[in-house]
Amino acid sequence: MRRIVLTAIVLLTALQLATNGLSQCAAEDENEATRAVDYEREIKPLLFQKCAACHGALKQNSGLRLDAGELIRKGGDSGPTVVPGESTASSLIERVTAQDHSVRMPPEGQGEKLSESQIDLLKRWIDQGAVSPADEKIPEDPALYWSYQRPVRPAVPAVKNQTWVRNPIDAFIAVEHENHG
Numbered sequence: 001m002r003r004i005v006l007t008a009i010v011l012l013t014a015l016q017l018a019t020n021g022l023s024q025c026a027a028e029d030e031n032e033a034t035r036a037v038d039y040e041r042e043i044k045p046l047l048f049q050k051c052a053a054c055h056g057a058l059k060q061n062s063g064l065r066l067d068a069g070e071l072i073r074k075g076g077d078s079g080p081t082v083v084p085g086e087s088t089a090s091s092l093i094e095r096v097t098a099q100d101h102s103v104r105m106p107p108e109g110q111g112e113k114l115s116e117s118q119i120d121l122l123k124r125w126i127d128q129g130a131v132s133p134a135d136e137k138i139p140e141d142p143a144l145y146w147s148y149q150r151p152v153r154p155a156v157p158a159v160k161n162q163t164w165v166r167n168p169i170d171a172f173i174a175v176e177h178e179n180h181g
């Protein structure tokens with residue numbers, strides 16, 4: 001008799017633990033679906049890794065850049081890629097979910113298809129308004145960086161005190177002297 005009672009207690013406890021676990025899982029799923037997606041931590045790195053090689057500072061296929069929130073919302077040659085609040089109307093989602101290989105991004109053989117959870121994250125970010133920090137820096141095209149620019153010879157300034165000037169560099173110094181009295 002004692003044995004039966006003990007077994008029953010053990011079984012009941014196990015059952016309770018299992019149902020607790022289940023409801024906890026369900027609650028977590030629900031939390032995950034409603035929790036605010038963090039652009040900086042979850043969206044930016046994902047798009048950077050999967051898309052920025054062709055839609056970034058260096059290269060902009062279809063005139064599209066996906067390396068800053070402002071540029072994602074601006075879109076490319078075919079217009080905005082996201083409709084804030086409406087992932088189903090956003091071409092960005094259409095492109096990453098397309099069954100047609102000639103449409104899907106990243107293009108076939110040039111990057112792995114996004115996973116279900118990555119797509120879900122992008123959808124939720126758009127449905128929550130596709131927000132990003134207002135002060136986000138837009139990465140600059142490295143080709144525009146000053147050290148990559150061809151040096152341009154500046155015009156030699158006209159100087160009043162010509163007798164002091166023996167070479168063009170003197171003219172730059174002399175003009176500063178004159179400017180500062």
Ligand code: HEC
Pocket residue numbers: 047050051052053054055061062064066075076077078079081091092095096102103105106107110111114
């Ligand atoms: C290997 C290069 C490459 C990668 C990586 C890539 N794309 Fe593209 N993407 C292209 C090319 C080329 C086009 C233009 C041809 C076309 O529209 O299919 C394009 C066009 C697009 C367009 C249409 C833009 C417009 O306004 O017409 C969207 C949206 C897009 N890509 C989204 C993405 C997303 C999102 C990713 C990352 C998940 C991505 N792409 C990754 C090469 C790439």
